[in-house]
Amino acid sequence: MDQENSEKGTEDAPVLPSCEDEHGGIIVELKDPMDPTEFALLLKTSLSQWKLQDGFVYHHAEPHYLMLVKWIHETPSTIPANATHRLRIGAIVLNDKRELLVVLEKHGRFKGTGIWKIPTGMVEEGEDIIVGATREVKEETGVDSEFIDVLAFRQMHKTFYQKSDLFFLCTLKPLSFEIQIQESEIDGAQWMPIAEYAAQPFAEQHYVFKYAADICLAKLEKGYTGFTPRPTTSFLSHNPSYLYVNELLTLPVSNEKKLRKL
């Protein structure tokens, strides 16, 4: 955004409280609610001061902020695209007796079907898949667990508005076994023999839950390998980020051991 705010004569007109960002853009941050009419007027005078009267489009929004953008160079815009996917997990938690941790959902499309399904849930913003999976298992069933691997994933479109879902089918090793259900979401939870789980009348459209047992048995008996998370650093973040690779691979991960000590 053009930074020559002081050139023109409208300097004294009121503008929205703002600061400049590292790219020379202007960030408007309202700490308190404002009357919409007053906001519209201020936005108008502000934009004329900032020399950008129109041509803005929405970029993205979160509950308490809205980003509008306008690319003013001649070159094609390099403004990052908006986020397109949410992430969901399904958790296969198997004990030593080949029993699977399953739940009866109180709401949603499984409500009233009597189908026992594996715990599922949404990965939160900024959350690692491995953290989201253990968190959801703990919340729904009270069981502590350790993330092992991703066995499969599925991409689906237009699942909410124009956006898409990525669903990760994961295995976790239980670290505790006593069940305490999340009353608000779950009607029941139990350790169920895997054969009994697989014999349930899953509808064709619930194929991921149907396949969960097949894939799980393939892992137990037929050398099926999933992707395991390897912590490593990256140029974009100081926190370790996870590379998920076939568990059979020995990578020359120079900084992996170092990170695991953290």
Place this chain on the structure above:
Amino acid sequence: MDQENSEKGTEDAPVLPSCEDEHGGIIVELKDPMDPTEFALLLKTSLSQWKLQDGFVYHHAEPHYLMLVKWIHETPSTIPANATHRLRIGAIVLNDKRELLVVLEKHGRFKGTGIWKIPTGMVEEGEDIIVGATREVKEETGVDSEFIDVLAFRQMHKTFYQKSDLFFLCTLKPLSFEIQIQESEIDGAQWMPIAEYAAQPFAEQHYVFKYAADICLAKLEKGYTGFTPRPTTSFLSHNPSYLYVNELLTLPVSNEKKLRKL
């Protein structure tokens, strides 16, 4: 949203053009631009007619629309969370001479480094990973290819605003070999012996490009298995969606054959 619009007396006041959605909500759709002051006033009178004066928060925005939401039930909100991730791909395209398709990037963090890297790019909204990967290879290098599998993926946070990236390292089989570069993005492209690619001085932070060769060789020589896409239907969409599973697995995919005929 409360639908009893007709109870109070402001029925004849002008409101924004709107229709009701399937959940009893109200969708405001402006076909033409509107003066912001006029919009603010109309929004105010509209909201008072719709009995919702405040308490709205932003949900999400795309270039030409903005969604605001307010949950009016006593129960916890079940409004879907906003999208949190964008998807990117890196494409390993190997010919019969163990040469890798590589490019020199004109912009971005590889600019001027002289590093030959595998083609990478953003998966577009609503696009399958397999489509995005073949599209990017074609755009950057002119080479036609067929998607084989996902060899690894990486999740990274705060890569743009508060959002996250999922990067999928994929292999593709080349169907054509003549190179025609995308002048706007690419400074050069070639088929490079994989050993020569791996010997480049990748910085620690470019580990995914470094590992690309290791993982690729592990696949060629050591039985490393990735996840292959299997088309199937789902309850949420009429189009086939893809389940990515270990290529060694034989699933009883009842509708897979049927779909492959499409």
